[in-house]
Amino acid sequence: MFPTPNLDHITSNDYENVYEPAEDTFLFLDALEKDIEFLKNNINPCICLEIGSGTGCVSTFLGQLLGDGTTHINPYATAITVKTAIHNSIHLDAITTNLTSGLLPRLYNNVDILCFNPPYVVTSSEDVNSTNLIERAWAGGIDGREVIDKILPLVNDLLSSNGVFYLLVISDNKPDEICERMWNDYKFQSKILASRLAGREKQLILKFWRNQS
Ligand SMILES: C[S@@+](CC[C@H](N)C(=O)[O-])C[C@H]1O[C@@H](n2cnc3c(N)ncnc32)[C@H](O)[C@@H]1O
Structure with a gap:
């Protein structure tokens, strides 16, 4: 069993700008x-x-298991990510960018493992572009899908031939529809890898991979 990364270098002040790990984060680790x-x-x-x-x-947990990089739209989070990796003796590279802007074409079909715990909470569309960084960390807009839907087409460009994509969603995000879209548009197979109830929220980790047949 791998330990949860040590986060005791992070202060309550940091959590004013950076999403504090919660049930969704820990479901991702599991x-x-x-x-x-x-x-x-x-x-x-x-x-x-x-x-x-x-x-x-x-990322640090994945680094403990394997190795590599992260992106973030929030510069405070990029800095904390690097600190967390160093604090846990892991090497990773982190950049501040919107989703994966700037990584293509360099990473075109080169990413073996892609992870996203997105802003998934159902909110108004305005909240998705909030200037409050914490609100922006969870506000997912209509059906909680507005950020999720932007990443789906990029998965096909980023993943290597046998690469996998892990995505955290809640039932309000209509996971069946996401899986159907990934199949219809890109022929990605999918399954629910893990799930749990957090309060009234059903959280799921979806796993996607290219159809090999
Ligand atoms: C639910 S939080 C998850 C944070 C962390 N991965 C975890 O599991 O604890 C979603 C994260 O995505 C970031 N985010 C939101 N929109 C983004 C975008 N367009 N590009 C990159 N990161 C974004 C947020 O700032 C936030 O840190």
């Missing part, structure tokens, strides 16, 4: 740990990328 043998045996990953790393808890 799902990655559950899939570790698959990742090691079938993928032998070179490039792992997390979008929206927050404190860097998920």
